[in-house]
Amino acid sequence: MMPVSVADLVEVRSLRLVPKTSHCGTAVRPISWVSTTELPDPVPFLRGDELVLTTGLYERTDEQWWELVDRLARLPIAALCFGTGLVHRTVPDVVVRAAEQCGLALVESPREVPFIQVSHWVADRIFAEQYDAVRANVAVQDELVRALLAGNGLNGLLSRLYVHLGRTPVAVVGMDGVVLARFPQRAALPDSAVRRPVAIDQVPVAQVCADIPAHFESVLSFAANILGLEIARHQAVLTGRRELLGQVVEDVLEHVISDREGRARLARAHVPIGEPNHVVLAVVAGPADRLRRLPWAVGQLAERRDDHQPTAVIDNTAVLIVPATADVERIAAELRDRLAVLDPQVGVGVSTARPGVPGLRIGYAEARQAGAQGPGVHSAGPLSVTGLLAAGVDLPLKELAETTLARLLRYDAEHDGELLTTLRAYLDHDCSPSVTASALTVHRNSLRYRLRLIEQLTGRDLARLTDRIELWFAVAALSRGDGEP
Incomplete structure (x- = not known):
């Protein structure tokens, strides 16, 4: 329904209202409510757009009528309804002239039609209009909800x-x-x-x-x-999935489950564990629940899309498992930008791509070590046990050993060599060539050849203390994995 206007009132025969100015047919201001008043100055009690009803009970001079009509028009009210037959036989001419000149709609209401009848009609129309507006609004809201x-x-x-x-x-x-x-x-x-x-x-x-x-x-x-x-709502769904994957990743890292069970659970979470994957990791400063509640991508959430890459949340750590074929640098930069809202100094680490559950463990350690370098995105360099220890990373010792000694172990397997035995003896004898050669019963030149080959295959310099520590950790971890003390 259209808003109630003065023209609507005049057309209702039962109200018997008579237009007194030319503005009654052209007034487009809707009537917001009805106010009946006989106050000397009703203007302070009006808000505007009312239909003001009066019998002119308060005596006014012509000048006072002009002033009142002018103030009502400037407020402005929707119209002035003047009741006749009680105080005034007809609408005073001064009121008609003033209303015409001030642009105010003025109607006459005969005594036979009480003001309450006019008020009820306007109120019913306003309520009907509001009801229609509410009903239409509800229909629109329902359609928008269904569309979403x-x-x-x-x-x-x-x-x-x-x-x-x-x-x-x-x-x-x-x-x-x-x-x-x-x-x-x-x-x-x-x-x-x-x-x-x-x-x-x-x-x-x-x-x-x-x-x-x-x-x-x-x-x-x-x-x-x-x-x-x-x-x-969709963020809550994604947060639940991220935390579930985080629990799986945590169980894999801590060897709570076997590698076989880890592969099965990761596959159910749509992690392509059989293919090489980068680990992209960031630790956010502050309470862990901030990371849970962060809307990482509004467009993604609104479209109800899942994470582009498998994403895990472990306390205040975000972990993305990114296939080697993906643009890992772009993905890491996007993660940094999103998390910078919570932690402007956040560091994001990117591991080398490795397959399998062992690759996930070593990749996690690599990415955590790289991310500890400071704000921004950092790609992992060669694995450093000392760096991992300094970064407070839980070491995946067996995987670290296999990665560090991979080429050496492969050489021994292909050539029936004794490089691992030689390296263990050299480290056990405080890196003394003479004592090691005697323990192995080999010539010192043969030992020197083996040591040079070990350096080439591992990429470590046995003359450097930090490299010796790396190799000692690797040999010790490998020995423990083989059941040796």
């Missing part, structure tokens, strides 16, 4: 919102100013657009924007609210 839940994502919601906003272009914009979605696709968004925040846990993460008149703002606000609820 239908699985069509942001574009589905925006296409319906576009229709209900009078075919006005609409967009969802991230807090960084990046347009996440818009409809129509190529529409330009004016700088003067009305913006309504999309919030998760009362934290704004995006804005719904459209260049609309005021009466459409409630629709835009509702769209922003349901979008925030949908994003929060």
Whole structure:
């Protein structure tokens, strides 16, 4: 229904209202409410847009009538209804002239029609108008909810919102100013657009924007609210999945489950563990729940898409398992940008790509060591046991040993060699060539040849203390894995 106007009142025969000025037929200001008054000065008690009813009980001079009518017109009220037959037989001429000149709609109400009858009619129409508006608004809201839940994502919601906003272009914009979605696709968004925040846990993460008149703002606000609820709902789903994968990764790292069970559980989490994978890792400063609640990608959440890469959350550590074929540098940079909201100094480490459960363990240690270098993205260098210890990383000793000594072990297997035995004896005898040669019953020249070959295969310099420590850890870990003391 259209808003109640003075023309509507005049057309109701039962009210018997008589227009007294030419403005009654042209007045477009809707009547917001009815106010009956006989006060000397009713203006302070009016808010504007009322239909003011009076019998003119308070005596006024012509000058006072002019002043009152002028003030009512400037407020402005919707119309003045003057009741006759009680105090005044007809509407005073001065009131008619003043209303005509001031542009005020003026109607006469005969004594036979009580003011309460006029008030009831206007109230019924206003309530009917409000009911229709609420019903229409509920229908719009229901359609927007169904559009979002239908699985069509942001574009589905925006296409319906576009229709209900009078075919006005609409967009969802991230807090960084990046347009996440818009409809129509190529529409330009004016700088003067009305913006309504999309919030998760009362934290704004995006804005719904459209260049609309005021009466459409409630629709835009509702769209922003349901979008925030949908994003929060899907974030909760993704957070649960990330924590479940985090538990699997944690069990694998701590050897709580066997490698076979680890492979099976990782496969169920869609981790391609049989292929080489990078581990991308970041530790966020502060409470762990901040990482859980962070909306990493608003567009992804609104479209109900899963993580592009398997993502695990372990306390305040985010772990991404990225296939070797993916653009790992770009993915690591995106992770850094997202987590910088929580920790501007966050460091992201990127491991070498390795396959299997052992590769995941060693990759985790590598990435954690690399990330400990400081803010930004850091790729892992050669594994350093001392660096891992300094970074506070739990060492995957068996995997570390196999990685450090891989080429040496392969040489021994292919050539029936004794390089591992030689290295163990050399380290056990305090790196003394003469004592080691005697213990192995080999000539000192043969020992020197073996030691040079060990250095070439491992990439370590036996003259450097840190390299000796690396090799000692590797040999000790390998011996423990083989059941030796």
